[in-house]
Amino acid sequence: MTNFQRLAAMDWRPFFQQQLTIEEWDQIIPARVTEQHKSQLTVATDPHTFTLPITPAMPPLVVGDWILLNENKQFVRLLERYSCFKRKSAGTGHEWQLIAANVDTAFIVCSMNEDFNPSRIERYLALAQAADAEPVVVLTKADLTDEPESWRDHVRRIDKQLQVVTVNALEGSCMDALRDWLTPGNTVVMLGSSGVGKSTLTNTLLGESRQSTQGIREDDAKGRHTTTGRSLFPIPQGGLILDTPGMRELQLADCHDGIVSAFADIQRLAEACRFADCQHDQEPGCAVQAAVEQGSLDSRRLSNYQKLLREDALNSASLAQKRAKEKAFTRFVNFSQKESRKFKGR
Numbered sequence: 001m002t003n004f005q006r007l008a009a010m011d012w013r014p015f016f017q018q019q020l021t022i023e024e025w026d027q028i029i030p031a032r033v034t035e036q037h038k039s040q041l042t043v044a045t046d047p048h049t050f051t052l053p054i055t056p057a058m059p060p061l062v063v064g065d066w067i068l069l070n071e072n073k074q075f076v077r078l079l080e081r082y083s084c085f086k087r088k089s090a091g092t093g094h095e096w097q098l099i100a101a102n103v104d105t106a107f108i109v110c111s112m113n114e115d116f117n118p119s120r121i122e123r124y125l126a127l128a129q130a131a132d133a134e135p136v137v138v139l140t141k142a143d144l145t146d147e148p149e150s151w152r153d154h155v156r157r158i159d160k161q162l163q164v165v166t167v168n169a170l171e172g173s174c175m176d177a178l179r180d181w182l183t184p185g186n187t188v189v190m191l192g193s194s195g196v197g198k199s200t201l202t203n204t205l206l207g208e209s210r211q212s213t214q215g216i217r218e219d220d221a222k223g224r225h226t227t228t229g230r231s232l233f234p235i236p237q238g239g240l241i242l243d244t245p246g247m248r249e250l251q252l253a254d255c256h257d258g259i260v261s262a263f264a265d266i267q268r269l270a271e272a273c274r275f276a277d278c279q280h281d282q283e284p285g286c287a288v289q290a291a292v293e294q295g296s297l298d299s300r301r302l303s304n305y306q307k308l309l310r311e312d313a314l315n316s317a318s319l320a321q322k323r324a325k326e327k328a329f330t331r332f333v334n335f336s337q338k339e340s341r342k343f344k345g346r
């Protein structure tokens with residue numbers, strides 16, 4: 001029988017335990033997905049880690065998921081997630097791509113150099129809010145700047161309440177700066193563009209080189225996207241960290257509420273607009289535009305908010321259309337099968 005207490009180190013919690021039926025309590029093996037490959041997953045159970053082939057009967061799974069296996073280590077079912085990061089697939093695909101599941105904290109990693117981009121941070125913030133994860137902005141490459149405080153100010157200009165930490169990802173001292181979130185039973189996902197130092201930070205926190213970094217993999221011609229897969233690692237002093245490859249294109253979809261939460265200041269201002277459906281463009285009596293004119297709201301921030309809302313609406317509509325088409329197709333297949341059975345039975 002599974003030792004549920006030992007599973008707590010992998011962030012097993014009452015939320016999952018409550019989903020088990022009485023029969024499952026004795027018979028099943030709970031497992032957490034820790035790595036994802038094309039045709040197989042790596043899963044961690046009490047006490048072993050092993051690979052599990054992906055079969056067509058499985059729903060789409062992602063690193064961080066909790067699944068149930070039978071005594072033959074075969075997939076039985078996926079447990080409900082308490083949080084899920086997803087994006088619209090890159091390119092023209094009308095598909096979801098799952099990024100991570102059952103995550104408590106999102107480290108939004110950016111480097112303190114010319115790659116720093118407040119609009120990109122806002123995009124990740126909307127994603128974290130949509131997934132109900134606590135966002136923390138982690139500014140890397142502190143050793144390469146004389147003015148870490150001014151970079152912090154750049155982040156505070158986005159939102160005064162944001163938690164910001166500056167680190168040198170190459171040094172063990174970053175562990176102290178991030179200690180509040182590296183606690184037993186807390187799962188942290190690293191988000192950020194390629195080259196900002198996610199894998200370097202992961203390796204430093206693990207105390208060993210588990211993820212290849214751009215510095216190490218010099219054969220990577222373009223020096224981009226060094227991290228090829230997603231992996232969940234337990235941190236020696238508690239907590240788990242999930243490294244993700246840098247996302248060149250992070251398209252939001254079904255994130256409306258996340259965007260609204262990430263731009264709560266604009267939402268508050270909008271309450272004073274003359275029209276309830278004000279788009280904050282040219283309308284008379286717009287309190288948001290008034291704030292831009294007074295200098296209390298950055299016009300970049302307003303444009304980004306409007307851009308993300310437009311993008312989200314467009315992507316959500318195209319994904320909804322695809323879902324509706326798939327549903328209609330399934331109905332058609334079911335109907336045809338039923339008719340053919342009727343015909344054969346005659």
Ligand SMILES: Nc1nc2c(ncn2[C@@H]2O[C@H](COP(=O)(O)OP(=O)(O)OP(=O)(O)O)[C@@H](O)[C@H]2O)c(=O)[nH]1
Nearest residue numbers: 141169195196197198199200214215225226227246
């Ligand atoms: N000096 C300094 N270099 C850093 C720091 N963090 C990362 N680097 C370097 O920046 C380069 C890119 O770091 P990675 O950890 O590979 O970046 P990544 O975000 O994981 O990139 P992808 O895997 O492509 O998503 C490497 O050469 C690191 O050594 C830091 O805090 N200080």
Ligand SMILES: [Zn+2]
Nearest residue numbers: 273278280286
């Ligand atoms: Zn307005």
